[in-house]
Each structure stands twice: as C-alpha cells, then as structure tokens.
Amino acid sequence: MTFLAIDVGNTRLKWTLYERPAAGARVLAHGAEFLEQLDRLAEGPWAEFAEPTRMLGCIVAGQAVKHRVHEQMERWEVEPRWVVASDAEAGLTNGYDFPARLGADRWVAMIGARHHMLARGPARPILLVMVGTAVTVEAIDASGRFLGGLILPGHGIMLRALESGTAGLHVPTGEVVEFPTNTSDGLTSGGTYAIAGACERMFRHLFLRSGAEPLCLMTGGAGWKMMPSMMRPYELVENLIFDGLLVIAQEREALHGGV
Numbered sequence: 001m002t003f004l005a006i007d008v009g010n011t012r013l014k015w016t017l018y019e020r021p022a023a024g025a026r027v028l029a030h031g032a033e034f035l036e037q038l039d040r041l042a043e044g045p046w047a048e049f050a051e052p053t054r055m056l057g058c059i060v061a062g063q064a065v066k067h068r069v070h071e072q073m074e075r076w077e078v079e080p081r082w083v084v085a086s087d088a089e090a091g092l093t094n095g096y097d098f099p100a101r102l103g104a105d106r107w108v109a110m111i112g113a114r115h116h117m118l119a120r121g122p123a124r125p126i127l128l129v130m131v132g133t134a135v136t137v138e139a140i141d142a143s144g145r146f147l148g149g150l151i152l153p154g155h156g157i158m159l160r161a162l163e164s165g166t167a168g169l170h171v172p173t174g175e176v177v178e179f180p181t182n183t184s185d186g187l188t189s190g191g192t193y194a195i196a197g198a199c200e201r202m203f204r205h206l207f208l209r210s211g212a213e214p215l216c217l218m219t220g221g222a223g224w225k226m227m228p229s230m231m232r233p234y235e236l237v238e239n240l241i242f243d244g245l246l247v248i249a250q251e252r253e254a255l256h257g258g259v
C-alpha cells in the first residue's frame with residue numbers, strides 16, 4: 001500500500017512517495033517543484049511510479065494552486081485528501097482562537113515535531129521554527145498543547161518589501177555579519193537577525209510559561225540558511241511536515257481504514 005505525501009507551500013510543492021502510510025516508512029521517490037512548474041508533475045516524475053494507494057497532503061497556497069494539483073492527479077483513482085487543522089489530532093491540541101484557520105502546514109509540522117521528540121526521549125516543551133516563504137515560530141507545551149505562534153516574513157519577502165518601499169536598497173545578496181559595513185550585508189544580516197531575535201523572544205516566553213527548557217527544532221526549505229545565526233542549539237529536521245503527514249495517515253488508517 002503506497003502513500004503519496006504532498007506539501008504545497010507558497011513557493012514550492014514538495015512530495016514524497018512512501019512504501020506505506022506509517023511512521024518510519026521507506027521512501028520510494030521524492031521531489032520538489034516551484035509552483036510555476038507544478039503542471040509537469042503528471043507527465044514527469046509522477047509518471048514513473050504506479051498509482052499510489054493513498055494520498056494525504058497539506059496546502060496553504062490557495063484554491064487556484066490546489067485545482068492545478070488536482071489536475072495532476074486526475075489520471076489516478078486515488079482521492080486527493082488535504083489536512084485541515086482541528087481541535088486535536090495525533091497527540092496535539094490546538095490553542096488557536098479558530099483552530100481551522102491555523103495553516104495546515106504549521107499543524108502538520110507540529111504533529112511531526114511532537115512525534116520526533118517523543119521517539120527520542122521524555123516530553124518537553126517544543127519551540128518549532130519553520131522557514132519557508134514566511135517564517136513561523138511555534139510554541140508547544142510538554143503536554144502537546146499548541147500555545148500560539150509568531151508569523152514573520154521570510155528572507156525573500158523582507159528583501160522585496162525593502163526594495164519596493166525605498167529608492168536606495170536595490171543591491172545583490174550579502175553576507176550575515178555582526179557589523180555590516182555595506183548595504184548588501186546590512187539587508188541580509190538585518191533579515192537573518194530579525195528572525196533569530198524573534199525565535200529567541202519566543203524561547204523566553206515558552207520557557208517562562210512552561211517552566212522547562214524547550215527543545216528547539218528547525219525545519220523548512222530555508223532552515224539551513226538560519227541555522228548558523230541562531231542564538232542557541234537547534235536541531236535541523238528536514239522532513240517534519242512529511243513525518244507529520246505519515247503520523248496522521250497511520251492514525252487515520254488504524255481508526256477508519258483510510259486517510
């Protein structure tokens with residue numbers, strides 16, 4: 001029983017085909033496409049394997065993109081299924097004012113993060129930083145309750161906002177340095193330290209609230225760029241969204257024989 005997991009963000013569609021819908025399942029194939037190029041999936045990489053038995057995904061990219069993804073799956077019988085954040089699922093409870101309005105990618109990544117932690121040791125609070133098009137900084141307590149999270153612009157959006165709102169900030173990408181002495185380095189360092197500073201702030205909020213030292217995890221396509229500039233040790237876990245989708249699929253399969 002193969003399982004296709006899909007994560008559609010605001011920049012790229014990422015997909016992984018697993019041998020079965022269960023945590024730790026073997027990867028059979030995987031890939032990523034920028035949203036502009038997703039229309040070549042069906043005749044490209046997805047033509048190279050047999051129809052998956054199950055599919056589950058998360059999408060935050062909007063209806064038009066979702067429709068295009070469905071078009072790529074049309075030649076298959078398998079029903080496209082998309083996670084919606086709820087009050088509780090797979091060991092996580094949702095503290096959002098309106099739980100379904102929480103980004104599905106954030107919800108799924110938090111489920112992946114909690115299972116990642118519990119597979120390695122006792123329950124602790126988790127600070128989860130996800131660096132994609134936007135950056136989110138999530139706080140989860142030791143019982144698995146999502147307390148709340150920050151939303152910040154990612155590197156690309158910060159740079160484009162500064163470029164379009166000023167006359168003098170059209171420069172190439174710079175380096176992250178402590179004391180920038182040119183415009184490029186000033187912009188690159190400013191964006192990076194804005195994100196690192198917000199993470200540190202949330203770390204303190206969570207530590208104070210929970211009384212225990214949070215485990216710091218980082219994920220998302222641009223996570224590797226942030227790692228060297230963080231103010232404390234973080235573990236970079238590339239596949240938290242896919243780990244979360246596997247956990248959800250496994251639970252749903254056990255509960256009602258489908259995702």
Ligand SMILES: Nc1ncnc2c1ncn2[C@@H]1O[C@H](COP(=O)(O)OP(=O)(O)O)[C@@H](O)[C@H]1O
Pocket residue numbers: 008009010011012013131132133134154155156220221222
């Ligand atoms: N090889 C890469 N291709 C594209 N974007 C990359 C790559 N490596 C890092 N990035 C960065 O990662 C971000 C996209 O990350 P991703 O997790 O795919 O975002 P989203 O989930 O919002 O689509 C881009 O803003 C880009 O700066």
Ligand SMILES: CC(C)(COP(=O)(O)O)[C@@H](O)C(=O)NCCC(=O)O
Pocket residue numbers: 009010011060101102103104105106131132133134135136151
């Ligand atoms: C915060 C996000 C834009 C992040 O998107 P991404 O960077 O992964 O493309 C997305 O999770 C979203 O649209 N969330 C809905 C609003 C919310 O979570 O409150």
Ligand SMILES: [K+]
Pocket residue numbers: 007008009010105132220
């Ligand atoms: K994402």
